[in-house]
Amino acid sequence: MSLVDTIQHLGIEHHFKNQIADALRSTVFGYLQVYEFNRFKDMNGTFKMDLVKEPKGLLSLYNAAHLLTHDELALDEAICFSRLHLESIRQNLETVRRIEALNYMSEYEHEPSYNPIILELAKMEFNVLQNIHLKKLKAVSEWWQDLYAEVALSYARDRTVHLYLWAHTMCYEKEYSCARVTLTKLSALVTMMDDTYDVRATLEEGRSFKEAIQRWNENAVCLLPEYIDLKIFYLRIIMTFEEIEYVLEPHEKYEVSYTKESFQTLSKYYLQGAEWFHHNYMPTFKEKQEVGFMDSGSPFSVVALLVGMGDLATKEALEWAIGCTDAVKACGELTRYMNDISALKHGNRKQDAANCMECYVAEYNVTTEVAIAKISQMMEDAWKTTNKALLELRSLHGVVRRVVNMTVCVTLIYGIKKDVFTFGNDLDEIIYHMFAHPIPI
Structure with missing residues (x-):
């Protein structure tokens, strides 16, 4: 062993x-x-x-x-x-x-059981995969720069490399290159959509944007405001989904419909947060939980992860993912809680609604320290739910294991009350060693 x-x-x-x-x-x-x-x-x-x-x-x-x-x-x-x-x-x-x-x-190499052949194999494979990742990362970055320039949404976070790292932690193997690139692109679109609701759009524009996404056809562009960047963004969303479907094998193309449905659902939750902000409404903690787990983006990422994942992307797995139960919901809970705890240090963004911490403090009239302790307990329960799914969902074990990897990666992004996705460059060294610095053999 x-x-x-x-x-x-x-x-x-x-x-x-x-x-x-x-x-x-x-x-x-x-x-x-x-x-x-x-x-x-x-x-x-x-x-x-x-x-x-x-x-x-x-x-x-x-x-x-x-x-x-x-x-x-x-x-x-x-x-x-x-x-x-x-x-x-x-x-x-x-x-x-x-x-x-x-x-x-x-x-x-300093352990008593050290085997130089095993270590050399690990180093060689790491370097081979690193070369593959660097090429894919370059292609994704070029796609993003083209999108960013065309749409001209300068307020959106430019975090494509971070998103590729995120996808890499879930499906790093060579055979999952298509899935990894797909997840990175879709996550970039979600980030831009989130920033559109939180930073740029008025409430009426946000409602129109959500309605266009629900209709999902190019004619719905007429619902959007006159400034051209949002119209272009909407059309690029549809185009990106079509491009993803095009490169899939015929028996895989149906997977995109699940991702589209999840994207549409996510847009509804983003709008709900905008409604609360613009109406200066403080939701109850339960209301915030129900919206927050979904608008964390993690449940969408689980669905998007399965696109192009070969034998792992069964209909059973897709139905489980979009149902947002057990490990999927737990991933959303942990993402939301850690994100909101990190907001204590950095503060909310311009048009963010009240977060879970603020809602708990306001509803139960407790200190921030008490709220952190209670939510930390909820986070432990979410981890237990994740482990339970890993042990019990045997037919979905391979998929659940990827979700566990995703959940662990959340701690890299939001751990120790930080948010390295939105603020700072704390991941630069990790990114360099993972994708640009070969291991000496």
């Missing part, structure tokens, strides 16, 4: 799917969980205090315990213990798997 763990940490497990499956089948899973958990305890059943001095051991305990679902108090105890001491040494708690693989390569 140590070899399986190493292969997974190095990011080359997809080359050994059958061998890993055989190894796991030969291991009693229940015994494995007990062993992984109990090896951190002493004879008295308490956690070994020696762990406090070992960040790697603490992180192993934290990751093992995060297989928990609801009502598993022992694993809750493990998480509390490991988090307390990890935070005291400022150890990052959530790890994006591709970034983890990059970091682990420099650590692995």
Whole structure:
């Protein structure tokens, strides 16, 4: 099992799917969980205090315990213990798997079980994939610059490279290049639509824009205001969806209809936020939750992720994704909560409605600290829901695993009360090493 763990940490497990499956089948899973958990305890059943001095051991305990679902108090105890001491040494708690693989390569050669052949394979594959990613990233960036210049929506966030990194964490493999590029382009359109509602459009313009999106045909452009940029943007939305459908295989083209429906739904939620802002309305916390989970954009991203994903994109998977239940809803919850907590530091944007934190404080008349504690508990529940889906939805396991990767990436964007998507350049170094700096072999 140590070899399986190493292969997974190095990011080359997809080359050994059958061998890993055989190894796991030969291991009693229940015994494995007990062993992984109990090896951190002493004879008295308490956690070994020696762990406090070992960040790697603490992180192993934290990751093992995060297989928990609801009502598993022992694993809750493990998480509390490991988090307390990890935070005291400022150890990052959530790890994006591709970034983890990059970091682990420099650590692995110092481990007792070091195998130079495995490490060389991991480095070679990373460099080969990096070259592929760099080419795709260049093509996507050129597409975006063309769109940005034509539409002339200068107020929109220019974050295409960040969005490609986001897509890369979910489907980095060579065979998913089409899906990765598709997800990046659709996420860029969503970002521009979000900024149109939040920054540029008046309420009446926002209503007209939403109505045009619901009609989804070029003739609906007449509903939009006279300034030309919004009209061009609307036409480019339709054109982009058509271009995506065109490059898909005949049996895959129907997948785009699910993404279009999800895009239309998202536009309704964006308009609802605009309505609240322009009417100076403070929604109840429940109202904000229902809208906030959806307008976080994550539920749309789950649907968009499946376009061009080959055998993973079954009708069952698409129906599950667009239904926005269990892991999909949890991803939206975590995105919204972390985004809104980060707003405490950066503040809301120009036309943002009240966020979840503000709604909770206003409705329950509590301090910000109390609201953070309560919402943090809700975030833990969302993680448990995600794990439950991963364990129970066996026919959708491959898709749920991608959603888990997406959810973990949210912590990279919004963790530690930051919002690196909207503010700052904190991801520049990661982007450089992931896409532009080959690993020496």
